[in-house]
Amino acid sequence: MVKEFKDFLLKHNIVALAIAVVVGTALNTLVKAFVDDFIMPIVVAVGPGGEWQKATWSVGSVKFGIGDFMAAAISFLIIGFVAWRISKIFIKPATEAPKKNCAYCRMSIDAAAIRCPYCTSQLAPA
Numbered sequence: 001m002v003k004e005f006k007d008f009l010l011k012h013n014i015v016a017l018a019i020a021v022v023v024g025t026a027l028n029t030l031v032k033a034f035v036d037d038f039i040m041p042i043v044v045a046v047g048p049g050g051e052w053q054k055a056t057w058s059v060g061s062v063k064f065g066i067g068d069f070m071a072a073a074i075s076f077l078i079i080g081f082v083a084w085r086i087s088k089i090f091i092k093p094a095t096e097a098p099k100k101n102c103a104y105c106r107m108s109i110d111a112a113a114i115r116c117p118y119c120t121s122q123l124a125p126a
Helices: 002-011 014-046 050-054 066-090
Strands: 057-059 062-064 099-101 108-110
Touching: 002 014, 014 066, 050 066
Parallel strands: none
Antiparallel strands: 057 062, 099 108
C-alpha cells in the first residue's frame, strides 16, 4: 500500500504541486511585503488620505463598504502588476526552432528536417 501511495504521489506530480504551493505562498508574502512597504507609501503620499477606505454607501438599512472594496481593487491591481513584472524577469519565452518551407508542399517545417512531415517528401540536407 505504501508503494502504491508513493507511485500515486510521483505519477500525478503531487510533490511538485506541493512544492509549487509552498513557493507560491512564499512569493505571495514577498510581493505583498514589497507592495505594502514600498509601493503603497507612494500611493498614499500621492493620493488622498486613508479616510476614503472607510467610505460606505447606504441604501435603506443596508450599508455597502465602497471604500473597502476600492482599496482591495487598487491593492489587487498593484499586486498583480508587481507579480507580472517579476514574472517577466524570471520567465522568458521559449525560442522557436528555425523553420524552412518544404520545396514540394510549401508547408513550414523544422529547418533540420530531412523529410517533410506533411507530404513525406525527401528533402535535401540543410
